[in-house]
């Protein structure tokens with residue numbers, strides 16, 4: 001009995017280690033708390049590193065475990081994971097999924113970096129047609145489309161290239177479009193505390209197009225309005241007109 005308990009203990013330790021390793025890709029906890037002042041330089045060492053490309057993002061242990069799971073999935077689909085074309089598929093899938101969900105290792109602050117500037121500008125700033133690719137959390141199938149983001153500054157502006165990078169942080173996770181829209185708006189608020197923010201996302205979902213209802217041409221449109229974009233009818237109308245406007 002005692003012997004068996006010790007063995008169980010050892011197994012549990014192993015499991016705990018694996019869990020600790022896995023926690024590196026666990027969803028980052030909800031709201032971003034780190035404060036920022038426009039005149040205070042951000043310490044680069046305080047930010048998580050930004051992974052790039054399709055390099056190995058998982059530890060060897062994690063990758064091996066991931067590959068084994070994909071092999072099992074292939075078998076359950078009725079495939080032979082040992083046939084030539086599938087030999088390296090488990091590794092490719094593991095790396096590809098780690099990359100497609102790399103947003104879990106990033107946050108709004110790592111995305112904006114040094115791109116916050118003090119500026120007295122109190123008109124609407126808008127970036128339209130930001131390409132967006134994400135994975136639906138219900139089917140692990142892609143949804144993709146465009147995001148339109150606008151804000152009215154309150155003493156701080158964002159480098160324009162930072163808005164697409166903010167989109168990436170939250171799109172590269174398992175998502176529903178509604179939450180993604182809100183998280184992007186919230187992130188803009190966190191990093192520059194503007195008077196207001198508006199985000200509109202229009203996207204098509206492969207889980208709708210390829211399976212189930214097979215609605216090939218339907219687009220899902222979501223919006224999130226914060227601050228003056230929610231409270232001021234004129235601002236809201238201007239934003240929605242620009243966001244839905246036709247070139």
Ligand SMILES: [Zn+2]
Pocket residue numbers: 136137138139140141205207208
């Ligand atoms: Zn889905």
